[in-house]
Amino acid sequence: MSQHAIRVLATVDAVAGYTTYIDLIRPLISGKQIVSTSMQKEVDRVSAALDLALAGTACAVVSSGDPGVYAMAGLVLEMCRRRSIAIGGSDRPEDEDRLFIEVVPGIPALCSGASLLGAPLTHDFAAISLSDLLTPWETIEKRVEAAARADFVIVIYNPKSRRRTDHLTHAQEIILRHRDPATPVGVVTGAMRDNQRVTLTTLEALDRAHVDMQTTVFVGNSTTFNYDGFMITPRGYAKKYDIAGQQC
């Protein structure tokens, strides 16, 4: 967790989040009000957090990884609009009629997972969730196809859902139309947690990899290679190295 996030957690009076994530930060939030750990529905939890905040109880909504990547920051802001709550941020002059909202960035699964594999994201990449609960499968398929065709490294979130288990196999089939079967693939489950599991495989063997709801899959681009157990996407296609002045 970042120093920034720890500082913010210290200042709030209440914390809302899925029980699994609340448990991970128990030592940091003792004495604080815990919102609705029994509630399974995200929308209700966020609504309760907003009610508290509007009543003057500063409340943190926590999620794993980065709150902005497929996570809670979007839902909180969407709900503010839906409820017509006037909101403001730190960059704007103090306005007591507005609810102060701060999004605290974190390390997303695409970075923690990549770090355990080596450096698969040193070049352009696309992040795609295979969950079709909120997105039509046709849209997801179109994105997998586009990313595969344009040689993006592809980071797959939600490769498996409770309802369907064949999404990842469909994605694999689409990517195989454009990429070598031997393309390196990294599979990371529970990054930085007790159940952490890191596997290097290939695109053609991906359907036999162990994936669950905590898994992130990294499909290399046409230049990605493995070396001594590390998965590496080189920075350049032009094979020039002795350059300076790049932002990195």
Added chain:
Amino acid sequence: MSQHAIRVLATVDAVAGYTTYIDLIRPLISGKQIVSTSMQKEVDRVSAALDLALAGTACAVVSSGDPGVYAMAGLVLEMCRRRSIAIGGSDRPEDEDRLFIEVVPGIPALCSGASLLGAPLTHDFAAISLSDLLTPWETIEKRVEAAARADFVIVIYNPKSRRRTDHLTHAQEIILRHRDPATPVGVVTGAMRDNQRVTLTTLEALDRAHVDMQTTVFVGNSTTFNYDGFMITPRGYAKKYDIAGQQC
């Protein structure tokens, strides 16, 4: 910075990095050997860091953001292969003949920037660097086109280089073929630093935004909207909200 990164920095004997980034962490590295701050060439700096590490001096190579996203982790690992250095990680049994390499994840500019804008990355996104120093411009154009066509949120790294200033305008033209001119665009420079600058604009006005080499640009997808100064990409295309069990 993460607690993990702080712990690792405390254990190393030497630190290599671009002077700007070394300066940001001076209080954390007093007494440690600083590698080649005068060297402008990344390759030489990484080579010097590897020489030190091979001689038994634990060395950290630092970069801004996350070291795996367009940054140094890839170059370090590429150089190990180029120099045929046998390497190993923490998941494998101790082997004294191998150089121990650990990639420590961080918060990438795409997350720190997104947090300052609101929540632009709550749905599928593509990260694309416009730098053509190591990648042919044709490849970059193809990726911008593919990402725009498949309705990815697009995160643009290196929108402007020293040599060329019209890359961003070209990318804007390509995206405009597929997306509404009023599409929300966020422009973030120097996120979390003294020179931080955050602007909300639109796709059609993007060519008039202030961008430099520290800028990251966020182009919304077809559903992205602004509310009270926050840029928000909703989670669903299906407009269903009362769901549970998603990983977030």
